[in-house]
Amino acid sequence: MLPIGAMPHRFEPVREKLTQILLLTPEENMYADVLDLLLGVFESEFGYFGYINREGHLVCPSMTRHIFPQCQVADKDIIFRREIWGGLWGRILLERKSLTKNDSHRVPDGHLPIGRSFGSPILYRSELIGQFHFANRGHDYDESDVQLLEQICDFVAPVLSARLRHDEELRARHAADEEVRRANLQLTEKLDELERVNQALIDREERMIELKAEIERLRKA
Numbered sequence: 001m002l003p004i005g006a007m008p009h010r011f012e013p014v015r016e017k018l019t020q021i022l023l024l025t026p027e028e029n030m031y032a033d034v035l036d037l038l039l040g041v042f043e044s045e046f047g048y049f050g051y052i053n054r055e056g057h058l059v060c061p062s063m064t065r066h067i068f069p070q071c072q073v074a075d076k077d078i079i080f081r082r083e084i085w086g087g088l089w090g091r092i093l094l095e096r097k098s099l100t101k102n103d104s105h106r107v108p109d110g111h112l113p114i115g116r117s118f119g120s121p122i123l124y125r126s127e128l129i130g131q132f133h134f135a136n137r138g139h140d141y142d143e144s145d146v147q148l149l150e151q152i153c154d155f156v157a158p159v160l161s162a163r164l165r166h167d168e169e170l171r172a173r174h175a176a177d178e179e180v181r182r183a184n185l186q187l188t189e190k191l192d193e194l195e196r197v198n199q200a201l202i203d204r205e206e207r208m209i210e211l212k213a214e215i216e217r218l219r220k221a
Contacts, residue, residue: 011151014037014148014152015155018034022156022163027163027167028061031051031060031061032061032062034049035047038134038152039134042134044135045136045137046112046114046134046135049131051122051160051164052128052130053079054168057079058080058082058131059079059080060079087106088101089119089131092119092121096121096128097120098149098150099118099119100117100118100141100146101116101118102116102141103115114135114136115136116137116140117133117134118141118145118146119132119134120132120152120153122153122156122160123153124160125161129160129164130156132152132153134149
């Protein structure tokens with residue numbers, strides 16, 4: 001990765017727009033909004049911005065806006081399990097380095113045709129946390145594109161890491177809240193059952209008292 005500061009004439013305008021999106025855009029739109037910006041920067045027809053989830057799989061929320069409407073692959077999913085990582089995009093993830101291919105790509109039936117593509121991994125403190133990938137520009141991707149994308153990855157990495165950590169904390173909090181809710185529900189059900197049993201015992205005791213009183217009355221009659 002290149003240090004932030006190289007190629008300022010291309011990076012600075014992108015950095016300013018990225019900052020606004022990353023800090024102000026709600027989670028459900030952030031990935032696609034970032035991708036919209038960078039598709040224009042790299043003059044690309046297609047692309048994706050994905051993150052690595054806690055199971056180690058690639059998740060690409062931006063695909064639902066850009067690729068799914070045109071892709072004819074059956075059973076499309078935004079989650080790409082690690083065991084199916086392949087092709088250029090998979091090598092980028094597995095080798096953790098930027099790669100470029102300015103030739104036609106072999107793709108599955110129904111997949112969008114890919115003529116050129118390049119991408120970079122997003123690393124934070126040596127941990128793989130995401131990926132950018134772009135495809136189908138009218139002319140070749142070159143080293144200047146790779147350098148710019150690596151700068152973007154370095155800039156995005158700490159923000160993405162913080163957002164992923166925040167999302168994980170929210171999921172943990174929601175899971176804990178749900179566990180407390182279930183425990184409270186179970187406790188309420190047990191208390192209700194105890195109340196029913198207690199009331200049944202009270203009713204039985206009252207009937208026993210009435211029965212004894214009736215027997216005593218009959219004895220005196």
